[in-house]
Amino acid sequence: xxxxxxxxxxxxxxxxxxxxxxxxxxxxxxxxxxxxxxxxxxxxxxxxxxxxxxxxxxxxxxxxxxxxxxxxxxxxxxxxxxxxxxxxxxxxxxxxxxxxxxxxxxxxxxxxxxxxxxxxxxxxxxxxxxxxxxxxxxxxxxxxxxxxxxxxxxxxxxxxxxxxxxxxxxxxxxxxxxxxxxxxxxxxxxxxxxxxxxxxxxxxxxxxxxxxxxxxxxxxxxxxxxxxxxxxxxxxxxxxxxxxxxxxxxxxxxxxxxxxxxxxxxxxxxxxxxxxxxxxxxxxxxxxxxxxxxxxxxxxxxxxxxxxxxxxxxxxxxxxxxxxxxxxxxxxxxxxxxxxxxxxxxxxxxxxxxxxxxxxxxxxxxxxxxxxxxxxxxxxxxxxxxxxxxxxxxxxxxxxxxxxxxxxxxxxxxxxxxxxxxxxxxxxxxxxxxxxxxxxxxxxxxxxxxxxxxxxxxxxxxxxxxxxxxxxxxxxxxxxxxxxxxxxxx
Amino acid sequence: xxxxxxxxxxxxxxxxxxxxxxxxxxxxxxxxxxxxxxxxxxxxxxxxxxxxxxxxxxxxxxxxxxxxxxxxxxxxxxxxxxxxxxxxxxxxxxxxxxxxxxxxxxxxxxxxxxxxxxxxxxxxxxxxxxxxxxxxxxxxxxxxxxxxxxxxxxxxxxxxxxxxxxxxxxxxxxxxxxxxxxxxxxxxxxxxxxxxxxxxxxxxxxxxxxxxxxxxxxxxxxxxxxxxxxxxxxxxxxxxxxxxxxxxxxxxxxxxxxxxxxxxxxxxxxxxxxxxxxxxxxxxxxxxxxxxxxxxx
Ligand code: HEM
Numbered sequence: 001x002x003x004x005x006x007x008x009x010x011x012x013x014x015x016x017x018x019x020x021x022x023x024x025x026x027x028x029x030x031x032x033x034x035x036x037x038x039x040x041x042x043x044x045x046x047x048x049x050x051x052x053x054x055x056x057x058x059x060x061x062x063x064x065x066x067x068x069x070x071x072x073x074x075x076x077x078x079x080x081x082x083x084x085x086x087x088x089x090x091x092x093x094x095x096x097x098x099x100x101x102x103x104x105x106x107x108x109x110x111x112x113x114x115x116x117x118x119x120x121x122x123x124x125x126x127x128x129x130x131x132x133x134x135x136x137x138x139x140x141x142x143x144x145x146x147x148x149x150x151x152x153x154x155x156x157x158x159x160x161x162x163x164x165x166x167x168x169x170x171x172x173x174x175x176x177x178x179x180x181x182x183x184x185x186x187x188x189x190x191x192x193x194x195x196x197x198x199x200x201x202x203x204x205x206x207x208x209x210x211x212x213x214x215x216x217x218x219x220x221x222x223x224x225x226x227x228x229x230x231x232x233x234x235x236x237x238x239x240x241x242x243x244x245x246x247x248x249x250x251x252x253x254x255x256x257x258x259x260x261x262x263x264x265x266x267x268x269x270x271x272x273x274x275x276x277x278x279x280x281x282x283x284x285x286x287x288x289x290x291x292x293x294x295x296x297x298x299x300x301x302x303x304x305x306x307x308x309x310x311x312x313x314x315x316x317x318x319x320x321x322x323x324x325x326x327x328x329x330x331x332x333x334x335x336x337x338x339x340x341x342x343x344x345x346x347x348x349x350x351x352x353x354x355x356x357x358x359x360x361x362x363x364x365x366x367x368x369x370x371x372x373x374x375x376x377x378x379x380x381x382x383x384x385x386x387x388x389x390x391x392x393x394x395x396x397x398x399x400x401x402x403x404x405x406x407x408x409x410x411x412x413x414x415x416x417x418x419x420x421x422x423x424x425x426x427x428x429x430x431x432x433x434x435x436x437x438x439x440x441x442x443x444x445x446x447x448x449x450x451x452x453x454x455x456x457x458x459x460x461x462x463x464x465x466x467x468x469x470x471x472x473x474x475x476x477x478x479x480x481x482x483x484x485x486x487x488x489x490x
Numbered sequence: 491x492x493x494x495x496x497x498x499x500x501x502x503x504x505x506x507x508x509x510x511x512x513x514x515x516x517x518x519x520x521x522x523x524x525x526x527x528x529x530x531x532x533x534x535x536x537x538x539x540x541x542x543x544x545x546x547x548x549x550x551x552x553x554x555x556x557x558x559x560x561x562x563x564x565x566x567x568x569x570x571x572x573x574x575x576x577x578x579x580x581x582x583x584x585x586x587x588x589x590x591x592x593x594x595x596x597x598x599x600x601x602x603x604x605x606x607x608x609x610x611x612x613x614x615x616x617x618x619x620x621x622x623x624x625x626x627x628x629x630x631x632x633x634x635x636x637x638x639x640x641x642x643x644x645x646x647x648x649x650x651x652x653x654x655x656x657x658x659x660x661x662x663x664x665x666x667x668x669x670x671x672x673x674x675x676x677x678x679x680x681x682x683x684x685x686x687x688x689x690x691x692x693x694x695x696x697x698x699x700x701x702x703x704x705x706x707x708x709x710x711x712x713x714x715x716x717x718x719x720x721x722x723x724x725x726x727x728x729x730x731x732x733x734x735x736x737x738x739x740x741x742x743x744x745x746x747x748x749x750x751x752x753x754x755x756x757x758x759x760x761x762x763x764x765x766x767x768x769x770x771x772x773x774x775x776x777x778x779x780x781x782x783x784x785x786x787x
Contacts, residue, residue: 051739054735301718437697
């Protein structure tokens with residue numbers, strides 16, 4: 001191991017005055033790109049990014065996360081934040097300012113995902129040509145040193161001619177589904193053998209699949225919509241909106257309970273979809289049986305009580321005739337509250353009923369309490385009145401009737417055009433990972449040389465991911481040894 | 491029936507553990523003694539006495555292996571009976587999960603014992619299995635009917651069954667990582683060589699990682715069918731993603747020279763921590779996965 005250090009004297013003409021700073025940072029666009037490239041293909045960077053993402057995820061499981069959609073409502077968000085103060089004390093504001101209560105939409109999270117994606121793409125682009133070369137034009141001859149240091153290696157001397165030894169070795173390898181390539185170099189024969197040479201592309205597939213999944217998530221969040229609490233009172237048509245042009249009607253809802261312990265065993269809603277007034281689809285949906293129409297998926301999620309309300313004006317014309325889902329619970333949990341609006345009259349009406357299983361001193365069974373507000377008022381109701389089923393009450397020159405109790409079904413209505421990308425990516429991910437680990441690329445080399453009394457065979461192999469290769473390698477070597485020693489064994 | 495084989499399983503795991511522990515202790519004791527004798531009386535005799543002393547305890551360890559296989563059989567029987575009785579895969583509440591978890595640990599440990607013959611690993615892997623079984627005895631075993639969201643039998647069964655394999659391999663990787671970390675760099679007598687432990691961990695993760703990937707994908711499919719969204723950052727989902735990222739980092743770390751060895755072993759410890767966190771997580775963070783059967787409301 002000799003080292004030579006070459007020094008070349010600079011020609012006198014090029015000796016310009018140089019100070020120390022010139023040796024420091026040099027800025028050239030290519031230099032910066034080059035550095036960035038090396039930063040992104042560095043596994044250290046990759047590791048740091050993956051672990052940083054893991055840390056954010058961990059924070060996301062440990063800290064309460066704001067419910068989706070809450071941030072668009074500053075008032076509700078502030079209330080929600082206040083409810084955390086007893087738990088996190090003075091940290092609440094700081095954690096909130098850092099975006100840790102909505103970590104998966106925070107700048108940290110998005111930034112790391114973008115960097116990680118860049119890194120994954122760079123790594124794959126960097127690695128793919130090498131893998132391609134390895135699969136299509138592998139190195140077929142290895143030096144002595146390789147055989148001396150290979151993770152799996154063996155030397156065999158046999159009385160057979162080199163060509164006979166080669167034939168035997170090839171036969172043993174082919175029986176194990178290896179492909180073999182030979183190369184002759186004078187008297188020496190180089191043999192290369194590999195199996196599952198496309199296996200390593202599993203890493204490329206796995207890496208790109210992640211990018212696919214992210215594209216799917218991006219498409220979904222930018223072009224799709226999701227209404228997590230779409231409430232439809234039975235018998236009332238509700239517009240789906242979001243550009244779908246669909247109207248939904250829940251014809252019925254049934255909840256079935258287990259007779260032994262009263263746990264719910266089945267929820268089912270009969271759903272009908274209309275477009276331009278014409279029925280376009282109908283299905284009974286259950287918890288694990290959503291309905292799909294035109295890219296919109298409708299899931300059964302929850303249910304609750306509703307009040308069928310009718311409002312007529314002084315002339316007896318019907319202004320409102322719908323079921324009102326009593327969607328919210330009161331703070332003391334013993335009442336249910338629903339709301340509807342009469343926009344032409346500038347009125348908002350709250351319908352308050354007693355939650356099932358509760359009793360209330362004022363609101364008796366078969367009654368609802370109505371609170372009517374003028375829109376934009378300071379929060380004092382125009383009127384508060386308890387009404388009995390079927391008996392009209394006159395408030396603000398309108399007749400309000402609580403027609404009957406009903407149920408509403410709580411649905412999730414969503415359209416996610418990114419889903420095909422996500423499932424495609426997920427499939428590729430599983431495929432890629434399985435390809436890497438369960439179809440491990442096996443590579444072996446042999447060097448066969450003539451000896452006065454026969455031939456000397458060196459065999460060496462690289463092993464990664466692969467539990468079975470080691471014993472298989474030993475078997476192979478023994479097999480060849482036996483076969484070659486066979487008839488002329490001493 | 492299920493209960494009987496469950497109890498038999500617990501006893502067998504315990505017994506196997508005792509066998510391994512005694513075998514290990516006596517081998518260590520014998521080694522120390524011969525080492526001391528060797529130091530005093532000349533090296534020649536030492537080799538011979540090791541073989542004579544080891545023979546007894548090593549056959550005790552062989553019994554340990556046998557009993558561990560028996561334990562696996564008992565737990566398998568217990569899970570099978572349970573499946574027949576409740577009419578769906580035994581993966582629907584914490585009691586069933588815990589037994590299945592123990593099954594996974596035991597099965598994967600025995601697989602690796604079969605491959606590598608490093609029974610010292612059992613000293614760490616078996617207590618994990620035992621702890622899971624004992625934990626199972628402390629929680630109600632009643633088989634409540636499934637809540638609607640869980641009534642997708644095939645997906646549920648495959649999702650959890652695949653998870654069990656992943657958890658089992660991660661336990662083995664954890665056991666090897668612990669043994670790696672408690673040794674000085676050159677290794678310690680009586681314990682498997684660090685290089686071998688490093689390899690065992692790696693091989694375990696190589697099996698576990700694809701399985702965990704599948705668990706998460708199947709979970710997403712299921713969530714899409716049942717909750718209308720393939721991913722909703724539910725704490726259990728997030729925790730499994732964190733686990734996946736840690737093992738992903740581990741796999742990549744091994745490509746980088748400087749991370750081999752104890753740094754990657756620490757990643758395995760963290761990964762197993764994350765696995766347990768994912769597993770027990772629903773007990774304290776609620777969310778959509780709160781089907782543990784422990785909250786009776
Ligand atoms: C969470 C994100 C990632 C996942 C799920 C992933 C997945 C994988 C898998 C499964 C393997 C095969 C493991 C092995 O050979 O032991 C692999 C290998 C590899 N990954 Fe990643 N990877 C990710 C991120 C990255 C990043 C950020 C980089 C670049 C810094 C990177 C570079 C590589 C390289 C160079 C290999 C080895 C390829 C080979 O041996 O041919 N990966 N990756």
